[in-house]
Amino acid sequence: MDVLVVSDLRAGYKDHEVLKGISLRVRKGEKVVLMGPSGSGKSTLLKCVVRLVEPWSGRIIIDGTEVTDKRVDIRKVRAKTGFVFQSYNLFPHMTVLRNITLPLELVKKMPREKAVEKALSALKSVGMEEYADKYPLQLSGGQQQRVAIARALAMDPVLLLLDEPTSALDPELREEVLVVLEDIARRGMSMLIVTHEVDFAEDVGDWMILMEDGRIVEEGPPIEMIHNPKKERTKQFLKSVLKRYADGGSQRKLVSP
């Protein structure tokens, strides 16, 4: 069963077309990894999925609901689609706990006690339960991102959208977030994830898509794409990504393409 179907999606800002006909699907429990150079439209694609950016044309279906249908209450779709941002985007004036209970109470209409219970268990699943009473800016980037992941998870999403969840982090903080993401992936969450973590893509991804200039360049199983890319452009891109990680001193093992 498909959790997400995107067909021939076009979108952009003003008269600048960013997505030039993108089609992809995420099956239930599947992890789809999206890669591509900056400006290729990955973030816009993710935002379009829940209409944080309005699509120009094409169809998007999440869990059987046609997102692109203007009559659909988009907030209901967003409530069951988790979104994790590159820069975490926690609400700085609220405690970690309140960051998570707020949407549960306002959107899911949960009573306070139930929301707290739910939030604490979500925090526990990312190893952050001890920090429930802290404020986001008192935490490290990695910890903030784990809280943001917990906030998304607490909503019991059918699909998790992750927009470069580790890109803003120092190499040593990446690992703690990746471990959490791997754990969530293993538990069967459907994920569409924009990342340049090649190892993560290989270990966790079921399908990999390389985008450039608003189009899909190549797609396939991550292992094949990473070790045996068909297109010259894919080869080139992976090489530059791996080089960047080697320079950045990533803690993870490096797989040469």
Place this chain on the structure above:
Amino acid sequence: MYDTLFFILGILPYLLEGVYLTLYVSTLSFLIGFVLSAILTPTRLFTQPPLSWLARTYIEGFRGTPLLVQLFVIYFGLPALGLKFDAVTAGVIALGLNSAAYQAEILRSSIKGIPESQFLAAESLGLTTAQIYRYVVLPQAVRTAIPALVNEFVTLVKESSLISVIGVVELTRRGEYLVSYTFRALEVYLAVALIYFVMCAAFSQIAKLVERKFKIPGYERGA
């Protein structure tokens, strides 16, 4: 020297009685301004052209003309339309209407200062626009606005001296009376200035405490 000191000490009680009216007028007009700005700002930000244009015109109008002229229009001009106010009321109205324009600008820029990413995060969770403003944007914007709002209040305390010209016997007016009795303009006006200064400094200090109390934990300036 001693003579000057004793003279100033002698006139202080009389001047300090004017502090009450100065603070009364400033506080009341600040509150009026606050309430009006809470109407003006959303009107300017969220309504369609005829209404939003009206809010904008109000703000630009009051910011672009001298307060003293606004005061004259209200106190001397409006009676021609049958709207007659006593001096204190006219003063409070003029200061309040004027302050509303400035406070609306403060509120607007604080809201505009909330990063787009906060809106995106709240939207992605399924919050309605009203909920986003109520729970995410305004609590942060008001915190940012505190220093500027206090500054606006301090400005009001000082500008309230203008209403002495329509005969409100506040701090400055009392100074004028004393000068016409004693002819010692330098000492009297310096004493008046000193009282304003102490008031303003005190409010700035209180503001620092308030700001610290509402500071977002972990937030460092420039971070």
